[in-house]
Amino acid sequence: MLAALLRKITRNPARNAPASFLARLRRDRRGNTLAMMAAAMVPMIGFAGSAVDMSRLYVVKVRLQQACDAGVLASRKAMTDTSISTPLETAASTQGQTFFSNNFRTGWFANQTPTFTQAKASVNTDPTVANGVSGTATVNVPMAMMGFFGVQTKQIRVTCQAVFDMADTDVMFVLDTTGSMSCVPSAALNCANGISSYTRSDGTTGYYNVESSGSKLEALRQAVILFDSTIRSSSDPNTKYRYGFVTYSSAVNVGRLIPRQYLQSNVTYQTRRIIGDYNYGGTYYQEFSNDYNSCPRGQTVRRPVTGYARSSQWFGDDGYYQARNYSVYWNNGKCAATAQPLRPLWRYGPANWDTTVFLNSISSGSPAADDPTRLDGSTSRWTGCVEELDTTTGSSFSVTSLPDDLNPDSKPTTATNLWRPMWADATWQRDGTAEQDVKDDAIGGDSSWGSPSYNYSYRSGGYMSGNGFISCGMPAQKLKVMTAQNVRDYVYDADFKALGGTYHDVGMIWGARMISQDGIFAADTARWPGRKDPQRTIVFMTDGNMAPNRPIYGLWGVEQNANRTGGATDDGTNYDNHVARFRVVCDAAKRKGVTIYVVALGTAITPDLTYCASPGQTYQASSTQQLTDAFRNIAQRIAMLRIAS
Template sequence: MNWRMSDNGMTSFLTRLRGDTRGNTLAMMAAFLIPLAALTGSAVDVGRMYLVKVRLQQACDAGALAGRKFMDDSNSTTLDANAVTQARTFFANNFPSGIMGTPAYTNATRPYPFTPTKTADNQVAGTATTRVPMTIMQMFGQSEQPLTVTCEARYDIADTDVMFVLDTTGSMACAAADASCSQAVRTYTRPDGTIGYYTTEKSNSKLSGLRAAVMNFYDTMASNIDPNTHVRYGFVTYTSTVNAGAALLDVSPNSFVTQWNYQSRAITGEEQTGSASDTTYSNDTSAECTARAGRAPGGELTFSTNGLAYYFTRISWTRNNGRSTGGTCVIRAQAVKPVWRYGPVTYNVSQYIATLNTSNTVADPSKITGATARWQGCIEERTTTPGTTTFDIDNLPADLDPDLPATSNNSRWRPMWPEVIYYRATKAGNTYAGNGSSPYGDLWVDQYTRARDSYTNMTPYPNGWAENIESGYVSCGKPVSRLATMTRDQVSAYVNAVDFKAQGGTYHDTGMIWGTRLISPTGLFAADTAAWPGRQAPNRFIVFMTDGAMAPNDSLYGMYGMEKYDGRIGGGNTSDLTDFHNARFVAECAAARSRGITVFVIGFGQALNDELRTCASPGQAFFAGDNAALTSAFQSIAKQVAMLRVSK
């Protein structure tokens, strides 16, 4: 039988077939199975390759760092054998042989997949290679894929400037465990030959711990420094003032005023003392009698060392009977003493400033006994804003602005002149001539003389003593050291010098002001911290260490004169001096940080208060309970500064 489908029948069959979808899913899955398997296998194997590459890169970095650390410094263009061995060891520790199916390796039979090399600038570079076996992708002819990473490491620090700001006040003579201590005050001879005072140290004093910690810092840095790295160090020792005179004159000869007001005294007249005595001379002519009168009242007097002088005046001359020229001459002698006005006195300071670091002296204008003085270098600060605890970091007063040049009397500094400073009975001032041969006011606020005035109604501050050395009412410590490259011997010489002594009271703002000023990249000392030729700007650090909280005293003569009389911080409010000084300290810390300076703060035997924590850069406040802990803190900071890093 012959079957024949008509055209209409074929069309109907195809139409039914098109509409019948039963079994299509299975066919489609079969068709898509191969590309889906390839896609899934690719994702799995790419993920494995990524993990292997990350691990390989870490191992390469570790190997390069180890190679740089152990590399011998030499002129050779190839890496020494020990450095190669250490590099491969560290690589192997981070990328074990055969990890994740990569080819196994041994140093003896199969070469390491890591090759360290020495670069032209004496660093270590490395190349690491391996092959990652495929899993699912093997079905598609991809058995393995090669991986290669490169690395370069530097074991050094960036060019770095470190400014140490160190509390060397009297309490540093005590041990860290002491709540307080009472050490004797002694004299020493400064490097310039003058006499200074200091608090004697206990054998385990905090100052001795500080010396050791600074040296440990230097050694920690030195052990991590690449030969091509530059490091500079500077020092500020602070009490109630800072010895920065020589540093200022070096960079700015006109940085000091020529005249300044001191809380001193000046002679306003004279006062008779004791009884007058008459002396009779015979056979004098009238001219001879007049010549015996050395001075009439009101004229010039030259006082002796006991503060007294005599003037002589002619009382009478009587002609002798029967003689034409001779006669009887009566001369009266009267002892006088100076009458002083105690209060602000303006002195020319140009010649006084010129005595710094010389053997020259100038006459003390507040004395009548021939006393002389020589400037030690400690300063009074320039103009500030008194009576405030709020400062605008972008508009600081002259003394808190680290970058302001000295162009006017408000922005110039003033030399501390303790020999001409006197306590007095009232803030307004007093006129006084003293009792007998002990004129009040020769008892001055200095570090040489301690004597009590017998005139009890004019008792000087504090507590009837002209100066309490033990309490640090005036001090002048070691000169600052500007930023410079220093050898270990030079650093040791600074912290072990004869004038690195414990003395004075605690004023954190004085130290921070000068630490910031000396390291600021845009201030008077910018040349000291400038980038080395052809190199990037250095990293800048202040290491601020103190063993106590702020402790101002309105009767102390320091960087802001004598607050009781001058009112340069509190503006007449002496009850809140601590708050005023703390606000200035915190403002200066902020000024340092705003200039890209990292501030480390260490409280030594003293709990970190809010101001010290606020001063520090984030996470950089440390507490040290004893000398060993201080060394540990300094070492920790040094390691941060000298951090090992991968450069590429």
């Protein structure tokens, strides 16, 4: 056995040699896991380190993108120069840089040297127009773990872009053109310059308050034009937008826009009519002829047979309209008579007049209508203002159950409840709501103020029309696509003038009606084929508080006589009723998805104006510059500043 062991040793001499460290380590299994773990740490550090640093890079990049977006949004909002050929103005660039820095702090996650650059951009619009701001942001981020593998710093770069862009949009301007708009913005609220007459574009006589240099009306013109230019610079070629205009005071000029089927052909006015004759003065003797056979002996003959005349073969011209009753008899070979002069007895109150010819007279070339309240052959033409549909008196209304005159969606079908043409020449004042009988010789002139009130109609040339008690302003404009020149032409039209008292409800009723997608103008407000519904907006501008005046002839007739709104005898009640109407129509418009912006020029934002506006959409301006700024800001909001996708 010993011999065999010796032979084995001899055949394997290496077994007797000292073993190396690695050999011993390979054969020795004690503590092997420690070595294996140590070897595995290198790739594990790589995996874990990359996960940690990639997470850090992701968080930093997200924050950098947010800061970049905030910067260009702020910059674009502050940018006023939209020419692509000029650099981004300093104010806008500074605003953008400030927002970027506030949203991305140096040193956060150990970041280093963040940068943010901005430039104007033209996005899907006229290449010469800058409607956007583009930005680029970079930052260096040191690696927390990957430095072990030689990756010390990683740079992150993001881009961003903000543009003014807009959906299809309808904008209805509801503009106060009352008498105080003729004054400068710093003038007192009750300011109104002197009134003068002019020839309207339709050939009739109109009146207006003479504008001061730098008037509120001129500020309004500039603001509307700037609004339009802001919208144009913010929209791309595919954007559709339409404008409409309602100028208001105590009435609105919408007659040319209302389809004829909705206009009433027999209307009850606060007017006067002849109800008979009365004897005027004493009788006298008159001879006619010596023809016995042609003498109507024993009869009383009226001349003229019907109506009245200033002069005829029967009697001389005494300067007024008269008739005569002749009690005829034969006297000493002559046909003679005892003559009794007659004059008309007028009844002041509601009366119905056929308006067919009067409605047609608005068209050029159509004949004027005879004035049924005068004997001198006077005629008149309709200038386009209307009286409202039937209504409910009082100061409490439900937006879900509105009377016809307050409903933006009204489509009247009853022949006795359609819109009525305002007939100023045929409308007369009287004391109170009761009818009043007046002898013709008791009626004086109406060129200057005096009493009694029945002297006064609202005709051109009279005291009432010459002092703003009736105002029929610039014809309204339905929603339509308008060029920049169209907009300028509208606000600088010869009829775009100031006159009359402030009735906010009048303007808002017709502004809401003309933008409603369900009323008589639905065809004008419909979406474009193949496109979504437009966003609908009312821009309501006024320079004063509600100021109804009961003797004014306006949308509800002469309120002190007709009492259609319930405030005929009390100014406070009249005011409350009109405020209630204004508020509920604002509710009705907003309920239909219309956004209402309210701008007050030279006056405070009252609780009623705040109530009317959509939340946060009121602006107060005390100067032309502030008014134009307000209109620009509204246009920018409508244009929807956004991040470009």
